[in-house]
Structure formats: C-alpha cells, structure tokens
Amino acid sequence: TIEWLESYLKSYSGALLFVSHDRYFIDALSDKIFELDQGQFNIYVGDYSSYSKQKRERYLTQLEAYKRQQKEIKKLQWFIDFYMPKPRFSSRAHDREKKLARIEKNKIDKPTQTKNNIHINLTGKIRKGKEVLKIDDLSIGYSSPLITGINADIYGKDRIAVMGSNGSGKTTFVKTLLGQIPKLSGDIDFLIERNIGYLSQDSIQLNLDETIFDYLHSLFPDYSDQKIYDHLARYGFSYEDDKKNIQNLSGGEKMRLIIAEMTLHDYDFLILDEPTNHLDMMTKQELLDALNDYQGTLLVVSHDRYFLDALCDKVLYFFNKKAYFYHGNYTSFKQEVLDSLEAEIELEKKNSPKEKKEKVTYNTHQKKVYPKLSKQKIEEKLAKLESELSQIEQDLQKEEVYSSYQKMEDLTLRQKQIETEYESLMEMLEIYEN
Structure with missing residues (x-):
C-alpha cells in the first residue's frame, strides 16, 4: 500500500506537502525538507538523507563560527582590561571597546543539537545458531484460511521481518504463535522455554485507568519508587509525566511506556507488532540501535521498510494467501522475488476473461419484473447505508483509527461492503424509477 501511494504521488503533477516518519517514503518523494526544531523553522533542499548530512554540516559550521567569535571576544576583552588603565594605550582600548560592542550587537548564539533523552537497553540472550522455533506447514485464519503452508526454521539471533499488505494475516500469524487464537493446521514447535516478550500495535497490554508510575509499580512491586522514577526518566518521562493517566497519553508516549516496561525483563525472544507506530525519527533510531545490539531472537511486524532493512536479515512475506521465507533483507526480497510475483498477478488479471454485467432491458410489451423489496424499503436501506458510510468516513480521520492498521483494515473492508x-x-x- 505504501509503495502504491509512493508511485501515485510520484506521478502527481501538483505541489505536495506531507508529514511522515517513513525514511524511504520521504527519500522517494521529497526535494525539500521543512524542519521544526527548538522553536525554529528551517528549510533544507533535498531528501531525508541529504537533510541529515546538511543538518550536521550546518551545525558544525555554526559551531565553528561561534567558537571563532568567542575567541575574538575574549581577545578584545583582554586587550581592553589590560590597556584601558594605561593612558598611553587608552585610545586603542576604546577602539577595541567599540569593536566589541559591534560584535556583541550581532553576537552568534551557541548552536545546539536536538538530543534524544531516551536510552533503550534490551537484555536477553540465545546462542547464535541454536534452533528456537520450527514452523511446519502452518495454516492460519479464522473460519477460513488467511495463509496456508507457512514453513520456517528460526534460530538464535535471527532478525525476521514479517511483511505483507494490510489484511494479509500478519497480526493473525503473531496471535497464532502466541496461542491467542488456534491454528487451523500444521505445527508450531518452540524449542526453548517460552521466555517471549510481546509488543502489540494497539497497546492492549496497558491498563488505561492507571497512572504511568502506578502501571510500572504494579508490575515491579519490589522496586523502590526512586528506581521506577529513574527508569521512566530514561524513556523521556518527567516526574510530572509519571502522574498522568495512561488513557490521556499520546500514541508515542504509550509506545515509549511499553518499551520502558519491556526493558525491565530478560526476554530471549521478542515479537514486536508495529513497534515504530507513533515514534519520532530520533526515538525510532534509538530503538533500531537497541534492537541491533539485542542478543536474542527478533520477529518484527512493520510497514517501515528503512527500519526493517537496517535490522532484519530474513523476511517472512505473506502474498496472495501464501508465505515466502527469504534469507536477506526486504529490498533484496522485493528485487529478487516480490516484483516477479506482483507482475505475474497483474498478467493473470489482464489475461483472465472479464465478467460482463448483463444489462436488464425491458420490452414495452413485456410485463415489468420488480425487485422483491418495495421502493420504500430500498430507500430506507439506502439512507441507513449512507449514514453508516458517513460515520466510517469520519472514523477514518480519527488518530486512534488511522494509527492502527487493524482498525483501518476493518473499517475499509466494511466501507467496500457498504x-x-x-x-x-x-x-x-x-427499475422502479424507470
């Protein structure tokens, strides 16, 4: 879906202004970056990769100019302080004083870098090469299969990206692994003790009625209050923040809280469902660095291609009700496998005979056949459908909906049915009108 949108927007002839945390999406579409940083509005020419380089160079240039000016200010101040009391040199000292005043008038502020106050450390360890999980001919779904024939051997320190279009079965697969929904057929064999950490995309593990502090304290009652406050501070929560109710937190704050809790455990296997949802660029980078340092096994569901390319060495891709297990990152998988699969599907669609809608015609001498529903009933049903469709369109604009792929999927499916x-x-x- 994101790649289709990229392709569509690339062909769009008008101006485009968009907000995104997706590195590949920004690189593909942008030729300018508007940055809001510490109360300042900055413009950079180029894509995100170019912006990162320019931002660093701009900071270093400004820092060098600041240092030169500070050196000049100290030099002038020394001259003034040393020679002003000496009558013979006082006129020169006054000249330096005027020069210093001009510099002070146009003084360069010391440039600052936006620092990430979040420091993630994930613990857990499985020996590399030790088989952790064996999946054999697995079928998943509910009343009917979403995906059949899933086969995968997963080892210690594997980083596996689980990918596919919306509704392809990614979250269903995760829930099946965790035993939250039953498998339809096949085998799931965990070959280690189930010391598994799970992060859900909709934050269901949070108790919305608790405060941030109370949530962690209830999970770790042996920890001192100060230890909990200190730990939360490492994830960007101030003392005042700790008193907030979880239901009032933003999506990013909820995700940071879940990560903060996860880091207090020793998990040998992490299953993360859309972990980058709501996170800003800096926090995503911190999470990426922490996951790359993590010594356990990772299974990550995400739509963020940059994040997955930088992290994962294997791909489990769901496409057209089949599973493809690939050794390599997503970009390699797309080039070597996915592009061909998509081309085959498109070719099949073009070559398949198109269904022709039978047009109902009426001979003036024939008796008109009316539908089973009365005209009034049809109009009532149409009104109800219009109302429901309007409500769905409103719901699709809500943050709690568009930030959850599952909710978006459910609503868009209902929208199509309506x-x-x-x-x-x-x-x-x-028929009645005619």
Whole structure:
C-alpha cells in the first residue's frame, strides 16, 4: 500500500506537502525538507538523507563560527582590561571597546543539537545458531484460511521481518504463535522455554485507568519508587509525566511506556507488532540501535521498510494467501522475488476473461419484473447505508483509527461492503424509477 501511494504521488503533477516518519517514503518523494526544531523553522533542499548530512554540516559550521567569535571576544576583552588603565594605550582600548560592542550587537548564539533523552537497553540472550522455533506447514485464519503452508526454521539471533499488505494475516500469524487464537493446521514447535516478550500495535497490554508510575509499580512491586522514577526518566518521562493517566497519553508516549516496561525483563525472544507506530525519527533510531545490539531472537511486524532493512536479515512475506521465507533483507526480497510475483498477478488479471454485467432491458410489451423489496424499503436501506458510510468516513480521520492498521483494515473492508450493497440497491431503485 505504501509503495502504491509512493508511485501515485510520484506521478502527481501538483505541489505536495506531507508529514511522515517513513525514511524511504520521504527519500522517494521529497526535494525539500521543512524542519521544526527548538522553536525554529528551517528549510533544507533535498531528501531525508541529504537533510541529515546538511543538518550536521550546518551545525558544525555554526559551531565553528561561534567558537571563532568567542575567541575574538575574549581577545578584545583582554586587550581592553589590560590597556584601558594605561593612558598611553587608552585610545586603542576604546577602539577595541567599540569593536566589541559591534560584535556583541550581532553576537552568534551557541548552536545546539536536538538530543534524544531516551536510552533503550534490551537484555536477553540465545546462542547464535541454536534452533528456537520450527514452523511446519502452518495454516492460519479464522473460519477460513488467511495463509496456508507457512514453513520456517528460526534460530538464535535471527532478525525476521514479517511483511505483507494490510489484511494479509500478519497480526493473525503473531496471535497464532502466541496461542491467542488456534491454528487451523500444521505445527508450531518452540524449542526453548517460552521466555517471549510481546509488543502489540494497539497497546492492549496497558491498563488505561492507571497512572504511568502506578502501571510500572504494579508490575515491579519490589522496586523502590526512586528506581521506577529513574527508569521512566530514561524513556523521556518527567516526574510530572509519571502522574498522568495512561488513557490521556499520546500514541508515542504509550509506545515509549511499553518499551520502558519491556526493558525491565530478560526476554530471549521478542515479537514486536508495529513497534515504530507513533515514534519520532530520533526515538525510532534509538530503538533500531537497541534492537541491533539485542542478543536474542527478533520477529518484527512493520510497514517501515528503512527500519526493517537496517535490522532484519530474513523476511517472512505473506502474498496472495501464501508465505515466502527469504534469507536477506526486504529490498533484496522485493528485487529478487516480490516484483516477479506482483507482475505475474497483474498478467493473470489482464489475461483472465472479464465478467460482463448483463444489462436488464425491458420490452414495452413485456410485463415489468420488480425487485422483491418495495421502493420504500430500498430507500430506507439506502439512507441507513449512507449514514453508516458517513460515520466510517469520519472514523477514518480519527488518530486512534488511522494509527492502527487493524482498525483501518476493518473499517475499509466494511466501507467496500457498504459501497457494493449500495450499488446493488441503486440498481433495484432504477427499475422502479424507470
């Protein structure tokens, strides 16, 4: 979906202003970066990679100019202090004083770098090469299979990206692994003790009625208050923040709290479902660095291609109800496998015979056949569908919906069902109108 959007926007002829934390998306589309940093608005020419380089160079240039000016100020001040009391040199000292005043008037502020106050440290260890999980001919789904024939051997220190389009079965796969929903067939064999950490994309593990402090304290009652405060501070929460109710937190704050809690455990296997949701660029980079340093096994569901390319060495991709297990990162998988699969599907669509809609015609001498529903019933149903469709369109604009792929998937599916039903009812209504 994100790649389709990229392709569409690349062909768009108008101006485009967008907000994103997706590195590949920004690199593909932007030729300028507008940055809001510490109350300042800065413009950089180029994509995100270019912006990062320019930002660093700008900081170093400003820092060098600041140091030169500070050196000049100290030199002038020394001259003034030393020679002003001496009548013979006082005129020169006054000249230096005027020069210093001019510099002070246009004084360069010391440049600052935005620092990330979040420091993530994940503990856990599995010997590299030790088999951790064996998946054999697994089928997942609910009343009918979403994916069949999933096969994978997962080892210590593997970093596995689980990918696929919305609704392809990624979250269902994770829930099946965790035993939250039953498998349809096949085998899931954990070959180690189930010391598994799980991060869900919708923050369901949080108790929304608790404060930040109370949430951690209830999980770790043996920890002193100060230890909990200190730990939360490492994840960007101040003493005042700790008193906030979890239900009032932003999506990014909730995700940071879950990560803060996760780092207090020793997990040998981490399963992360959309861990970068709501996180800003700096926090995402900190999480990426921490996961690269992590000594256990990782299974990560994400739509963030840059994040996965920089982290994962294997890909489990769900496409067209099949699973593909690939050794390598996502970009390699796309080039070597996915592009060909998508091309085959497109070719099949083009070559398949198109269904022709039978047009209903009426001979003036024939008796008109009416639908089973009365005209009034059809109009009532249309009104209800219009109301529901309007509500869905409003819901799709809400943060708690568009930030959750599962909620977006459910609503867009219902939206399509309504549109199909609406079209069918309109065809019935036309019969009465004609």
